[in-house]
Amino acid sequence: MTSGTASPPLAAIWSRRALEALLAEEYKHDRLTKPELQQLLGIETSYALDGFLKAHDIWIGYTREDAERERQSLHRLGF
Numbered sequence: 001m002t003s004g005t006a007s008p009p010l011a012a013i014w015s016r017r018a019l020e021a022l023l024a025e026e027y028k029h030d031r032l033t034k035p036e037l038q039q040l041l042g043i044e045t046s047y048a049l050d051g052f053l054k055a056h057d058i059w060i061g062y063t064r065e066d067a068e069r070e071r072q073s074l075h076r077l078g079f
Contacts, residue, residue, distance in 0.1 A: 024056040 023040055026032045032040070038049045053060070 020052070020056070024053075024058060027053075028058055 020041065023032065023037055027034075027037050034046075034049060037043075037052075038046070041049075041052065043049045043052060050060075
C-alpha cells in the first residue's frame with residue numbers, strides 16, 4: 001500500500017545530491033558567496049543554510065579576534 005505521496009524518482013534524488021556536493025565544494029573554495037549558495041539551493045533562511053553547511057562539514061571561520069570582539073561587546077553591555 002502507498003501512503004498517497006509519491007517518492008521523488010531516484011534520478012532526481014541523485015541529481016540533488018550531486019548539485020549539493022558540487023555547490024558545497026564551490027563554497028569551500030570561495031567560488032560562491034553565502035547568498036549565492038542559498039539562492040542556488042533554494043534555501044529560504046540563513047538558519048537552514050547553516051544547517052546545510054554543517055551537514056557538509058563546512059564550518060564558519062571563527063578566530064580568537066572574533067571571540068575577543070564579542071567578549072568586549074558583552075562586557076560593554078554589562079554581561
